[in-house]
Amino acid sequence: MGVSNGQAQVVLDITSGDLKTMESSAVQATTTADSINWVTVCSLDAIAPNTGVNALVNGEQVAIFRIGSTEEVYATGNFDPFSKAFVMSRGILGDRQGVLKVASPIYKQNFNLKTGVCLDNEEVSLQVYPVQLVDGQVQIGGNN
Amino acid sequence: MPDSKQTLVVIGNGMVGHRLLELMVEKGALDHWNLITFCEEPRVAYDRVHLSEYFVDKTAADLTLVSPGFYDNNGIQIYIGDRVTEIDRDKKLVRSANGVEIAYDRLVLATGSYPFVPPIKGNDAKGTFVYRTIEDLDAMKAHAQQSKVGVVVGGGLLGLECANALKSLGLDTHVVEFAPRLMPVQLDETAGEVLKEKIEALGVHVHTSRVTTDIVSENGKLSYMQFNDDTSLQTDMIVFSAGIRPRDELARDCGLEMGERGGIVINEACQTSDSNIYAIGECALYNNRIFGLVAPGYQMAEVASDQLLEVAEAQQFTGADMSTKLKLLGVDVASFGDNFAKTPGAKELAVNDSVAGTYKKLVVDAGGKLLLGGILVGDAEAYGTLLQLMQNQIELPDNPLGLLLPAGAGAATLSMDSLPDTAQVCSCNNVTKGELCEAIQSDGITDLATLKKCTKAGTGCGGCTPLVKDILTTELKKAGVEVNDHICEHFAYSRQELYHLLRVGEIRSFDELLEKHGTGHGCEVCKPAVASMLASSWNDYVLNTPHVGLQDTNDSFLANIQKDGTYSVIPRVPGGEITPEKLIVLGQVAQEFDLYTKITGAQRVDLFGARVDQLPKIWERLVEAGFESGHAYGKALRTVKSCVGSSWCRFGVQDSTSLAIEVEQRYRGLRSPHKLKSAVSGCTRECAEAQSKDFGIIATENGWNLYICGNGGMTPHHAVLLATDIDKETLIKYIDRFLVFYIRTADKLQRTSTWFKKLEGGLDYLKQVIVEDSLGIAEELEAQMQHHVDTYQCEWKTTIESPEKLQRFSHFVNADDADPSLVYVQERGQKRPATEAERAVLSQSRDALVSPAQ
Ligand SMILES: Cc1cc2nc3c(=O)[nH]c(=O)nc-3n(C[C@H](O)[C@H](O)[C@H](O)COP(=O)(O)OP(=O)(O)OC[C@H]3O[C@@H](n4cnc5c(N)ncnc54)[C@H](O)[C@@H]3O)c2cc1C
Ligand code: HEM
Ligand code: SF4
Ligand code: FES
Numbered sequence: 001m002g003v004s005n006g007q008a009q010v011v012l013d014i015t016s017g018d019l020k021t022m023e024s025s026a027v028q029a030t031t032t033a034d035s036i037n038w039v040t041v042c043s044l045d046a047i048a049p050n051t052g053v054n055a056l057v058n059g060e061q062v063a064i065f066r067i068g069s070t071e072e073v074y075a076t077g078n079f080d081p082f083s084k085a086f087v088m089s090r091g092i093l094g095d096r097q098g099v100l101k102v103a104s105p106i107y108k109q110n111f112n113l114k115t116g117v118c119l120d121n122e123e124v125s126l127q128v129y130p131v132q133l134v135d136g137q138v139q140i141g142g143n144n
Numbered sequence: 145m146p147d148s149k150q151t152l153v154v155i156g157n158g159m160v161g162h163r164l165l166e167l168m169v170e171k172g173a174l175d176h177w178n179l180i181t182f183c184e185e186p187r188v189a190y191d192r193v194h195l196s197e198y199f200v201d202k203t204a205a206d207l208t209l210v211s212p213g214f215y216d217n218n219g220i221q222i223y224i225g226d227r228v229t230e231i232d233r234d235k236k237l238v239r240s241a242n243g244v245e246i247a248y249d250r251l252v253l254a255t256g257s258y259p260f261v262p263p264i265k266g267n268d269a270k271g272t273f274v275y276r277t278i279e280d281l282d283a284m285k286a287h288a289q290q291s292k293v294g295v296v297v298g299g300g301l302l303g304l305e306c307a308n309a310l311k312s313l314g315l316d317t318h319v320v321e322f323a324p325r326l327m328p329v330q331l332d333e334t335a336g337e338v339l340k341e342k343i344e345a346l347g348v349h350v351h352t353s354r355v356t357t358d359i360v361s362e363n364g365k366l367s368y369m370q371f372n373d374d375t376s377l378q379t380d381m382i383v384f385s386a387g388i389r390p391r392d393e394l395a396r397d398c399g400l401e402m403g404e405r406g407g408i409v410i411n412e413a414c415q416t417s418d419s420n421i422y423a424i425g426e427c428a429l430y431n432n433r434i435f436g437l438v439a440p441g442y443q444m445a446e447v448a449s450d451q452l453l454e455v456a457e458a459q460q461f462t463g464a465d466m467s468t469k470l471k472l473l474g475v476d477v478a479s480f481g482d483n484f485a486k487t488p489g490a491k492e493l494a495v496n497d498s499v500a501g502t503y504k505k506l507v508v509d510a511g512g513k514l515l516l517g518g519i520l521v522g523d524a525e526a527y528g529t530l531l532q533l534m535q536n537q538i539e540l541p542d543n544p545l546g547l548l549l550p551a552g553a554g555a556a557t558l559s560m561d562s563l564p565d566t567a568q569v570c571s572c573n574n575v576t577k578g579e580l581c582e583a584i585q586s587d588g589i590t591d592l593a594t595l596k597k598c599t600k601a602g603t604g605c606g607g608c609t610p611l612v613k614d615i616l617t618t619e620l621k622k623a624g625v626e627v628n629d630h631i632c633e634h635f636a637y638s639r640q641e642l643y644h645l646l647r648v649g650e651i652r653s654f655d656e657l658l659e660k661h662g663t664g665h666g667c668e669v670c671k672p673a674v675a676s677m678l679a680s681s682w683n684d685y686v687l688n689t690p691h692v693g694l695q696d697t698n699d700s701f702l703a704n705i706q707k708d709g710t711y712s713v714i715p716r717v718p719g720g721e722i723t724p725e726k727l728i729v730l731g732q733v734a735q736e737f738d739l740y741t742k743i744t745g746a747q748r749v750d751l752f753g754a755r756v757d758q759l760p761k762i763w764e765r766l767v768e769a770g771f772e773s774g775h776a777y778g779k780a781l782r783t784v785k786s787c788v789g790s791s792w793c794r795f796g797v798q799d800s801t802s803l804a805i806e807v808e809q810r811y812r813g814l815r816s817p818h819k820l821k822s823a824v825s826g827c828t829r830e831c832a833e834a835q836s837k838d839f840g841i842i843a844t845e846n847g848w849n850l851y852i853c854g855n856g857g858m859t860p861h862h863a864v865l866l867a868t869d870i871d872k873e874t875l876i877k878y879i880d881r882f883l884v885f886y887i888r889t890a891d892k893l894q895r896t897s898t899w900f901k902k903l904e905g906g907l908d909y910l911k912q913v914i915v916e917d918s919l920g921i922a923e924e925l926e927a928q929m930q931h932h933v934d935t936y937q938c939e940w941k942t943t944i945e946s947p948e949k950l951q952r953f954s955h956f957v958n959a960d961d962a963d964p965s966l967v968y969v970q971e972r973g974q975k976r977p978a979t980e981a982e983r984a985v986l987s988q989s990r991d992a993l994v995s996p997a998q
Contacts, residue, residue, distance in 0.1 A: 041957060041958050042957045042958055046951070046957055047957075048689055048692050048693060048952070049689065049690075049693060050692075050693030050694075051692060051700075053957035054955060054956055054957060055956055055957050055958050055959075056958055056959040056961065061956075061963075061965075064957070067665070068655070068665075083707060083708075083709070084980070085707065085708050085709035085965070086709055086963055086965050087697070087705070087709040090697040090700070090701070090705075090709075091668070092667070092668040092671055092672070092693070092694070092695075092696065093665065093666075093693065094634075094664075094665050094666045094667030094670075094671065095634075095664045095665040095666070095667065096633070096667065097633065098664065100665065101667075103667070103668035105696065105697035105705055106705060106707065106709070108668060110667075110668070
């Protein structure tokens with residue numbers, strides 16, 4: 001499910017009901033020949049220390065976070081279940097009582113980076129993805 | 145009908161006499177007593193302790209100790225401006241200068257003391273003064289106007305306070321002390337030396353070991369003072385502050401027992417040798433000692449009222465702690481307990497920091513376990529804690545010197561729980577810890593101001609305030625009320641403390657600060673707060689690698705995030721003035737990128753719906769057309785709104801638009817604890833609504849009026865007037881000082897109006913700091929602002945010029961695609977984000993084009 005290409009922006013003119021679709025450039029993500037289907041996303045250097053980036057992995061938006069300037073990285077869905085916007089990669093990283101977390105940039109709920117569970121409301125969580133570093137490249141375990 | 149009530153006459157309506165009457169009323173005396181008092185001065189009791197503030201900003205009315213209607217409402221007879229001249233103990237009568245005769249059952253002498261004037265030839269010349277009453281100060285003020293040089297004779301507590309007053313009157317000020325050091329009673333040699341250096345650095349000349357032999361006048365005008373070492377000192381006025389002597393003449397005349405060197409002898413019940421007559425305050429002598437501070441006087445008033453009313457378990461006076469903490473010429477000085485280590489076996493520990501100009505000494509017992517006394521000069525923050533350790537005999541930590549470190553810098557602190565309920569926290573007003581706790585618990589008090597008002601604790605010398613605050617915090621914490629002002633779990637400091645650490649330690653990155661003063665990884669609270677401090681201190685580009693992860697998304701993408709994850713763009717339009725050409729560019733950009741366009745309340749244009757990947761392209765166009773970042777995304781200066789002012793408006797008296805533009809250019813990009821808004825109006829009609837801004841300026845015929853700490857928004861607050869009719873240079877100076885002072889001292893996310901409400905001392909204090917430079921930091925504040933002005937850069941210009949920084953401005957790290965989830969609908973000719981219901985309809989019809997990952 002999801003889309004790996006054929007991204008579209010939809011514009012509806014509410015008065016006319018006319019629906020316009022704009023096709024945008026399509027970029028194919030690379031897939032390694034690994035058995036658990038690792039997708040190489042970017043080099044570690046592309047993630048500034050203590051920030052996140054958003055990657056397109058098999059049609060899904062995956063937020064990848066780097067702790068300090070270390071090699072410790074985590075991956076969650078980029079979808080923020082509270083605002084319903086795709087923004088998690090732009091959240092601020094940190095910890096609560098030692099638990100690594102990211103805060104949504106919109107309404108500031110916090111999520112456990114390792115489990116994806118929301119620290120402010122345990123019923124809500126982010127998708128989490130397996131992630132590994134190979135030769136300085138960040139790889140995400142695909143979902144299929 | 146014969147009056148069954150007894151009559152109490154109180155001679156002297158000073159600080160202590162008045163307190164006695166208050167206590168009598170409080171303890172229910174009115175049912176059985178007629179209360180009568182004689183007040184020699186032309187006004188009822190006032191706060192002599194804060195007398196010097198009469199020279200700063202207090203009026204006689206401000207200093208009064210008497211709440212309105214106190215005497216009338218309670219039926220207390222007061223003879224103002226009338227002095228008692230005779231006590232007839234046989235007939236139990238007093239007679240006054242105005243011929244009033246009153247029979248008493250009980251009599252209280254609260255006549256205070258008078259300043260001692262050394263027997264020097266010429267000591268009564270015109271131009272010589274003493275420092276005790278409001279009338280003395282009026283006379284000094286008048287004479288100072290025709291004087292250039294002023295000398296204080298006496299380098300004790302009061303002498304130094306008096307020197308400060310002379311200095312504030314604009315005189316070249318000298319202190320002449322007979323002893324080899326300043327404050328010989330309270331300070332040891334080193335401490336006296338440190339104090340002397342500090343005071344001389346403030347421009348006051350100190351002459352120790354000088355004995356004045358002659359005061360010489362020429363042509364009826366004071367000329368010079370002659371010393372016994374053949375030196376002399378030219379001067380226009382002299383104030384004697386060489387100690388006090390008890391006002392005991394009435395007692396002496398009626399044959400009460402006197403001390404050898406004066407003073408009315410009293411016992412533990414504050415009774416004189418005539419059991420119907422009491423003496424309290426500075427005229428009383430207990431155990432061969434006069435107590436020249438207000439706190440022991442208040443204690444005597446407590447005792448005397450208990451005794452007069454014959455309450456069960458009446459308090460007794462058994463001497464008093466003469467510990468003092470004062471700010472002398474802005475220098476903190478404290479001295480307490482056995483300050484000269486006279487106790488057998490006592491040891492001294494001292495830290496003498498000649499760089500910081502501080503000297504701190506502790507006197508401990510032979511075992512090093514109990515604190516006996518100490519001296520603090522230059523920094524007396526630890527005073528309250530130390531005093532409690534001493535008074536309550538609390539065992540000292542292993543390294544007692546830790547007690548002398550500045551708070552927060554590893555200082556050993558006193559746990560409030562270790563204090564017994566009976567511990568006297570405020571000695572000025574005799575308030576115990578138990579009473580404070582009681583007030584907090586039963587009256588539900590949660591803030592310091594209310595606690596002070598209810599209990600009077602901290603309203604005297606103020607020395608106990610930090611302790612009162614700690615007790616409040618401890619009690620509230622126990623009650624489960626969260627009060628700690630720590631910025632978050634990663635830093636055990638308030639924003640103000642962190643800011644201080646950061647500047648003093650010249651810390652330039654979050655990681656460094658965390659390593660030195662914090663724990664863990666930080667969070668969304670401390671990171672942006674520290675980013676703001678770093679920006680306002682060093683003004684580095686906010687997207688530099690060490691800073692980028694600290695910023696809220698607004699700051700890290702230099703735009704305001706909206707509910708769908710896109711951003712809005714607000715270019716700066718200084719003063720709201722814009723050329724048609726630039727306005728057209730805004731329109732073109734909005735058209736090209738399909739941005740929803742709205743005029744903000746801040747006189748500029750907001751362009752909504754810009755995707756991350758579009759931001760640099762939009763700004764390329766804007767920068768090219770001469771726009772700069774509007775910093776609407778930051779906790780920073782927003783806009784300086786203006787009306788057209790005198791250039792167009794027929795009412796305008798000054799050019800408000802030009803000033804607004806200038807002010808906005810000066811402070812643009814200034815990072816602060818919260819956003820800052822400003823406005824300039826061209827006349828008193830105030831069309832720019834400057835009085836609702838953090839700082840607002842209104843034109844007058846003669847210059848500008850500066851208002852500060854206003855706010856619109858959720859809790860509107862009118863700005864307060866800081867200065868009137870000032871010229872532009874002064875205006876800018878004051879704003880510089882005000883803004884940096886706010887930035888340095890506010891809590892995180894605290895707007896100026898809230899900051900102001902919490903600021904102790906309120907507007908008076910702010911005026912002192914900003915206008916009169918009472919803290920001596922004005923230059924430093926201006927320099928910090930100048931650094932900001934000099935290092936300003938448009939963050940967007942810097943960003944679009946750096947390909948490396950631009951890399952971050954894409955939705956995907958591994959694809960050029962835009963965010964596929966965005967859905968818009970059209971309304972009134974522009975786009976807006978689709979609602980959830982609209983999205984559902986659209987998704988169905990478009991085959992789940994934009995479903996979330998799952
Ligand atoms: C400039 C200054 C700064 C000070 N700072 C501090 C400080 O920081 N901390 C501190 O603890 N103390 C301070 N003091 C000392 C403090 O003010 C006194 O300890 C306190 O005022 C003593 O109170 P009292 O009522 O005994 O005397 P007073 O306040 O002097 O009152 C005595 C009153 O009795 C009147 N009186 C005298 N004789 C008669 C009579 N026969 N008939 C009628 N009325 C009469 C006098 O005119 C006077 O008004 C300061 C004093 C001064 C002058
Ligand atoms: C108590 C909370 C707040 C109140 C009452 C408030 C009020 C206002 C008002 C009245 C305006 C003018 C609106 C108009 O007429 O166009 C405004 C503008 C604005 N506000 Fe707020 N606001 C609040 C909080 C915030 C916050 C938290 C942010 C951002 C994080 C913010 C960002 C802005 C921006 C960017 C503008 C546009 C002003 C400009 O041109 O720079 N506001 N706000
Ligand atoms: S404030 Fe005064 S000068 Fe400015 S527009 Fe209004 S009336 Fe005119
Ligand atoms: S001790 Fe002076 S005000 Fe409390």
